[in-house]
Amino acid sequence: MKKMKDQNVKGTKDFLPEEERKRRHIRRTLENAFISYGCLPLETPILNEQSLMASKYAGGAEILKEMYTLSDRGERELALRYDLTIPFAKVAAMNPQLKKPFKRYEIGKVFRDGPIKKGRNREFTQCDVDVVGAEFPVAEAELMVMALDAFDELGMSVVLEYNNRKLLTGMLKRLGISSSNVNEAILILDKVEKIGVEKVLDQLGQLDIEGDTRQRIEDYITDERSQSLSYYQTLEQPNEELKEGIEEIEQLQEYIEALDIQSSCLFQPFLARGLDIYTGTIYEVFLKDNSLSSSIASGGRYDNAVGGFLGTNESISTVGLSFGLDVMFEAVSISDEVDVDVFVTTIGCPKQGLQVATKLRRQGKVVELDLSNKKLKKALERADAMGVSEVIIIGGREVEDGCYRLRDMQSGEETTVPFSYASF
């Protein structure tokens, strides 16, 4: 057979059965974890109003550049969703009848027309859990232990880094960064592990920051003590945001200890998360061996989104966690699965083969019916390559005798089984 040249759009790919089996395993493991926490399934559309996806309660300027836009025959301005968080906040705001706490999960495709790297395509799958109406810090603690249990189930060794936006904002303001610059400064600081202190300071310098402030920031981020919570706890006269941030981290740490997950959790005061919407706890999960630079899950608290959509601007407790299926795919390995329980092959009697196969399938077996009219030897080779342990052989003599041959592929032994045993 000839081969057609690659027709796939840049940033998209086909997942052939071997890959897709692993993806299905990851999806189901996550789904089972979500369900055991009492989360309910939700499915939102991929096609959205552009105005919704570009709302100021949504992803912010960076992500909008990567948004796929289109219009329909009714000349509506549409966009493909770039995450599952905004659709969730929309559903919460559109359906006030939903009982709180409303805990939902959604597994689905999202689209971003951005840079491609290992584990990150333009069309990719997110697996999200979000809770609206559950208070700090229990909701956070539940999501954290849920994530750690799911990664454990998948055989992944991870570290969950956490921080609090209030701590970070309060600290930067204390160092002299103005309110209007603080969000951008946070995004720059978040990159310190990737690009190093020098480049962070360079980029902060472009924010119109005075010399004193620059020096204070340099002192701050190069001071090793600033990595531990005690540094912040011992600061004199902390501002209100800083104080709240410290208190929230202390409370969260109590829960982390009660759940005995402290060895997998790490306070990381420069952790920022890319999006504007976060208002409190933020977290990101990385592989312990650092074999992937991207985080494999991330999330946080975003109490202003639902109220923003409602137009009331009230603070409504909302916290979420998003797992990246494609990036997890790179880190998970599964054992070779045998797809087929029984392999049925016939010598010139396809109808009887189909009858036996159908009966076995109705009994819950996975049956491969081989009617290619190969020589028996070839058929057995194919069954062997598939790892099947039992092969049923039906030829003219078997049909006459009202029985089939059952071959144990390991021993090579064959027994004769009356058709009635396959209950037909």
Add this chain to the structure above:
Amino acid sequence: MKKMKDQNVKGTKDFLPEEERKRRHIRRTLENAFISYGCLPLETPILNEQSLMASKYAGGAEILKEMYTLSDRGERELALRYDLTIPFAKVAAMNPQLKKPFKRYEIGKVFRDGPIKKGRNREFTQCDVDVVGAEFPVAEAELMVMALDAFDELGMSVVLEYNNRKLLTGMLKRLGISSSNVNEAILILDKVEKIGVEKVLDQLGQLDIEGDTRQRIEDYITDERSQSLSYYQTLEQPNEELKEGIEEIEQLQEYIEALDIQSSCLFQPFLARGLDIYTGTIYEVFLKDNSLSSSIASGGRYDNAVGGFLGTNESISTVGLSFGLDVMFEAVSISDEVDVDVFVTTIGCPKQGLQVATKLRRQGKVVELDLSNKKLKKALERADAMGVSEVIIIGGREVEDGCYRLRDMQSGEETTVPFSYASF
């Protein structure tokens, strides 16, 4: 809480948990059926090259009008997929290394900017099985019995109507319709049940058909005998296509009888299927009670698509069946499920609640942890409304005594259980 106005794009919708549970049940039932037939999972992108989706081996002119198109930042001309068949044929043509028969299933979203009706939105989910490299009529028979078994499992009473494109084409040519008109005539004839004989004749009249031919067609479609295969079997001097069509239907019927599914199958000689690509067997599944006018599954043989994509134009045996999740949703009912095994509520000791809930979840239980600090009566009411049978209550006294109260919601009886029983 206020309510945000509907933000959903026309032709799309959110599936809230109650609906989504039913959708998940349908998806999993179909997936299990696909797997038991040895089908392997495949996942193809939603974003495609426009040229692929508009290829002449694809859906044909009608469907292209409904295609959503867009371009990316690299100015590629893209389209959202409108079915899962073309992506499958693409994968088969791009990956000649896949062992034949290659049987795959895919469950995913497709998009058509067309008319909306009950069970048909613009963004909807298809569940497809296709086989490349399995010969007629075994592949057809396997798909038919698989579909009937799955519908049975879902408690749906259906009839599977089948026909053969060769029979229909041969017959129309015999009646005097030219080769260039025959495809369009088939699409018109397909509507006879919906619009009636008169309108079909009117529409056929616009195809530049001579008076004699018109009369012959009228005689044909109003002759009740033309509904049974014997009518065609007794025609004198059938043309080659007609003869092949009759033979193929005869062979398929032998298999239908061998599988004892004839009471759910119906030969329907006017059945056409909307798309151009079919080359042999076609089928459509309807509810027996006709409560939905749309078909709930459909498919057929399309031996020219893969070879067309390869550019070799060879005939490559390919047959498929597509289930419409959204339309099936309208016809399936499921029993009320209880989502939660155990409900945990605390009186002022959230950490202990979290500990107990986490232990139970790790044992595989679905646990709802209620930390809303409601009065106990309110919490029990909520548990009752959720249909939960066991509630765990933890208050200050329980923490002191190292135990929790376990309440049987049916009897109202409470027992005291040491914390260690939840293994912590």
